[in-house]
Structure formats: C-alpha cells, structure tokens
C-alpha cells in the first residue's frame with residue numbers, strides 16, 4: 037500500500053528535527069511547516085531523476101529560505117540521490133559534512149544554488165527561468181523544456197531584492213517560474229505583524245504575477261495549486277498557509293521552532309503527535325522505498341529526452357554549450373586589427389569593441405545593463421533584446437535593478453548554457469554587492485562590466501566616484517577584479533574573464549586613455565596579473581605600480597624622472613589576485629624584495645591607498661585618494677588630487693631627497 041502524502045512528509049519532519057537536535061543547531065521549523073508542500077512538489081510535479089542530478093532538462097528547485105536546509109537534504113536523501121547519505125545527515129552542520137548549515141551549490145549535486153542570504157534564491161531563480169526560456173528559444177522544446185520552482189519564506193518576500201526580482205520576472209512573463217510561499221506568519225522576532233502589513237498577494241499581482249492561495253499543510257491542495265500554476269502563462273506565487281514547526285505540539289506556530297533544536301521532550305511529544313515510532317535517522321522500509329520510487333519517477337522522461345538529443349543533430353553543439361567551454365579564437369585577429377589602428381579610447385569603449393568580436397564568436401553570451409546601456413557600452417550591434425516576445429534575444433534591459441540583475445546573472449550562470457555579463461557604474465557595486473558575493477562563493481561565471489571606475493568620471497561627483505570599491509572588491513575571495521590600462525589590456529582581460537571558472541569584475545573608464553601596449557605580444561600579459569610595461573633606462577631607483585587609467589599617468593611621471601637621470605620601471609597591475617598567484621621568482625622579478633630600500637615603490641591608483649602597502653612596503657609611496665571625490669571635469673579632479681605626471685614626479689623627487 038502506498039503511504040499517504042502526510043506520512044511521506046513526516047519522514048522529512050523526523051529527519052529535520054532529529055538532525056537539528058543532533059547538531060544542536062539549525063532550523064527545524066521551516067522544514068516541518070513546508071514538509072507537505074515539498075512532498076507534493078517532489079512526488080508529483082518536479083521533473084528530476086535522482087540518478088542524474090546534472091540532467092540538463094531537469095526542473096530546477098531553489099530553496100530560497102536556505103535556513104530550512106534540512107528540508108532539501110531530507111528530500112535529496114529520501115528520493116535517492118547518491119548524496120547526502122544518512123551518515124552525512126547525521127553530521128548535519130559539522131565540519132566536512134556536505135550537509136552544511138545552509139545549502140551550498142558545490143557541496144551536493146541537487147543543490148542548484150547556494151542560499152541563506154534571504155531573497156537571493158528567488159532572485160537567482162528568475163535568472164534560471166530566463167536561461168531556460170533563452171535556451172528553449174535556441175534549441176526548441178525537444179531539448180529544453182523545464183520549470184523553476186522556488187520555496188520562499190516571509191523573509192525572502194520582505195527583502196528588497198524580491199521587488200527587483202518579481203518585477204523582472206513579471207515583465208519578462210516567466211511563466212515557468214513557480215514560487216511556493218511558506219506563509220507561516222512567523223519570523224525570528226515573532227509574528228509577522230510586528231513588521232509587515234502589506235498585501236503581498238496584491239504586490240505580486242501588481243507585478244503581473246498569477247497568484248493562488250492554498251492550505252500548505254494539505255499536499256493534495258498544494259498539488260492542485262501547482263497544476264493551476266503550470267497552466268498559466270504568468271509566473272505564479274502560491275501562498276501556502278502553513279504552521280511553522282508543524283507537528284511539535286507545544287512549540288509549533290511560534291518563533292521558538294525557527295532556529296533552535298526542539299529539545300528531547302518536545303521531540304518525544306512530536307513523535308507521538310505525528311505517529312512516528314522510529315528511532316532517529318531511521319526511515320521505515322516501506323516509506324523509504326516509496327520515496328525512492330518518486331526519485332526515479334523522472335527516469336523515463338529522462339530516457340525520452342536522451343533519445344531526442346541523439347536524434348536532434350545538435351547533440352555535440354548542445355553538450356559543448358552546456359560544458360561552458362569558450363572559444364578564444366576571436367582574440368588574436370581582434371588584437372591584430374586593434375594594433376593596426378591605435379587611437380585613444382576609454383576602456384568602456386574598448387570593452388564594447390572587444391565585445392563585438394566576442395559576441396560574434398561566442399553565442400552563449402547574454403549581455404545587459406541596469407539602465408546604463410549607453411554608458412556601460414554593453415550592447416553590441418548584433419544583439420537583439422531578450423524580451424517576453426523574443427526569448428532568443430541576447431541583451432537584457434534589466435532596468436534600474438543592480439542587485440536583481442546580479443542575482444539573475446548568478447542564476448543564469450548556474451543554470452548553465454549561457455554566460456551572463458552585465459553593467460552598471462562601479463560605485464553601484466554597492467547595490468549589487470550581496471549578489472557579487474554569492475557569485476564568488478558559488479563560483480558562478482558572471483562578468484560584471486563596471487564602468488566609470490574613478491574620479492575620471494568627473495562632473496557627477498562624489499556620489500558616483502568609487503573610492504573604496506576596488507580594494508574592497510579585491511578583498512573578496514574567489515573573484516577577480518580587472519582594471520585594464522588600455523584597449524589591448526581590456527581585450528586580454530575579457531579573454532581571461534571568459535575563460536575563468538570564477539566571476540570577474542571589469543573596472544573600466546569613462547575617459548579616453550592613450551594606447552600603452554602598442555606591439556603584439558604572443559602572451560596574454562594580463563594573465564600574470566602584473567607585468568613590467570616599461571623598464572628603467574637609467575639606474576633603477578623607482579618602481580611604479582599602477583592600474584587602469586593611472587598607468588598612463590605613471591608612464592608620464594616615469595618619463596619626467598628619467599629626464600633627471602632617475603631610472604623608473606612601470607608595472608601595470610590589472611589584476612592583483614592573479615599577480616599574487618604567480619610563482620615567487622616571477623613576483624620577485626617584477627617587484628624585487630620589499631625590504632630593498634634602494635628602490636622606492638610607488639603605487640598609483642585613483643582610489644583608496646588602503647592596502648597598497650602590500651606592494652609598496654611601508655616605506656613606499658602610495659598615491660591615491662583617501663577621501664570622497666569631487667564634482668569637476670576629470671582633468672581638474674585629477675589635478676586637484678595630485679594625480680598627474682608632474683605632481684606625482686614632484687612627490688617622488690621630494691621623497692628621494694629626504
């Protein structure tokens with residue numbers, strides 16, 4: 037006899053409360069409250085095959101309420117994914133267990149995205165749904181035809197990013213996106229009445245979503261709601277009315293179940309309440325085998341898909357595309373053409389020029405901007421807009437939604453098959469930062485095209501002039517910040533970003549820059565992060581270390597010093613992270629021993645000097661800006677802050693005299 041949906045759900049409840057109890061840490065309330073809804077989704081609707089978590093046409097499931105991680109771990113175990121094992125679950129939240137506190141995408145196949153920072157799961161799901169529709173437009177229903185399901189809590193729907201995400205999803209009519217809202221009226225502080233009186237349903241309706249309400253504790257009703265959702269062309273919000281910690285008789289419905297172990301007494305009482313007689317971590321055979329059958333429910337759909345793939349004539353291309361490998365054959369011819377006709381350009385323009393070649397050579401790129409298309413230079417000639425009427429387009433008008441754009445790009449990158457890049461002003465990485473951090477943490481290949489990267493943007497003034505941004509982004513692990521100095525470096529940095537398995541930030545200028553790399557080189561010099569652009573002609577007394585637009589200024593200062601018999605190297609350092617990863621002998625050659633006081637090292641970057649002592653040594657000279665910027669034409673701003681060849685050279689001469 038088939039177990040009831042409630043009994044299937046109780047297996048999730050038991051695993052969640054027992055795992056949290058064993059760890060004495062975690063969140064039992066959410067998995068216990070949403071167990072019935074999740075059972076409905078996984079046993080009847082979600083298209084997946086537990087034996088192949090990477091099946092490209094699987095539905096994507098995103099647990100946006102990531103604190104309820106045990107819900108997901110229980111589902112993966114019960115449906116028969118190779119991992120997690122029950123031993124992994126017993127070690128929930130312990131060092132080395134893939135069942136980490138919050139779901140991490142690289143720990144377990146089946147965990148599509150890393151969640152925990154509330155709201156971002158939902159926002160990433162929007163990107164997954166975009167990627168699905170785009171690939172569907174390219175490859176057709178036979179190869180790409182899946183949905184994206186999300187479980188989101190009150191917190192996810194309070195966070196600001198949800199406004200950006202649902203606005204974008206409604207606008208793009210992402211009908212294959214279905215969100216189950218765990219409407220339990222509880223957050224950590226207590227009742228949602230403490231902090232919310234908005235009409236969430238009306239808000240989603242206003243964003244052109246389809247909305248449904250149901251009893252979230254009744255799997256049958258949730259199932260009916262999902263059926264309705266799948267037949268509507270709009271994205272759907274299903275409001276699942278639930279009780280947090282459902283099944284724990286004395287604590288359910290209260291914030292006490294949100295984020296703490298229930299305790300032995302309450303767990304014993306819950307076992308009675310739920311009619312659950314098994315010891316911790318044991319699932320009765322009949323129940324486990326029923327769950328395992330649900331885990332292979334998608335096997336025949338998977339086999340059919342495989343047959344269609346074989347017959348499609350596009351198999352190799354499709355798999356190659358999903359592998360994420362990129363072709364860099366565009367780079368050489370592009371550089372040859374560039375070097376043949378050098379002129380001053382802003383690196384944002386140089387980026388657009390490189391993108392013309394990239395977008396022609398790599399069909400997987402999807403560009404976009406948060407309403408600064410003409411400033412970020414992200415739209416190349418051939419790109420059509422990706423719209424509700426043309427999902428095959430490759431350019432997204434994200435609107436003024438930096439955070440939503442960045443989170444969507446994470447979802448697109450993790451979906452696979454597309455390489456998202458998107459732009460805004462560098463200063464507004466602050467608005468996108470939580471998603472940039474998740475790009476890094478998840479190793480999502482997202483390319484951030486961040487223009488107007490210094491006081492060189494000029495008249496817009498200090499609100500728009502990044503100061504601390506470059507260094508603070510460099511401080512983030514697993515992401516590379518590139519600040520190219522001219523058009524050749526810009527192309528090299530683009531090639532590195534595309535080939536990377538990490539996200540990248542390209543910091544690009546508004547103002548024109550003089551070409552510095554004027555000769556072809558066989559090697560991508562930016563790949564080493566820093567290299568000697570100019571060697572000292574006189575006896576070397578100074579080494580400049582500069583980035584981006586300030587390399588040209590350092591070159592000018594070096595020339596002035598050479599005229600006075602003072603030899604100066606100029607090192608261009610487009611990517612500090614890459615330089616730090618070079619072998620010691622290379623680093624030593626470019627920047628000889630920091631304690632060598634015979635040579636003065638001078639960093640030049642039009643931003644905070646914080647951190648540059650890492651390369652100059654404490655006795656070096658750090659030229660930058662340790663205050664907010666000014667509103668003035670770029671030339672005047674540079675002069676005001678003393679970042680001109682003459683003023684830099686004068687400071688060095690003064691220092692050398694002392």
Ligand SMILES: Cc1ncc(C[n+]2csc(CCOP(=O)(O)OP(=O)(O)O)c2C)c(N)n1
Pocket residue numbers: 065066101103152153154188189190191192195218220222223224280294
């Ligand atoms: C951006 C962000 N802010 C704060 C938190 C800390 N936090 C985790 S869960 C939670 C409450 C969420 O409430 P709800 O989504 O209703 O979850 P429930 O208590 O119903 O499980 C908070 C504030 C977080 N994880 N992410």
Ligand SMILES: [Mg+2]
Pocket residue numbers: 189190191218219220221222223
């Ligand atoms: Mg809640």
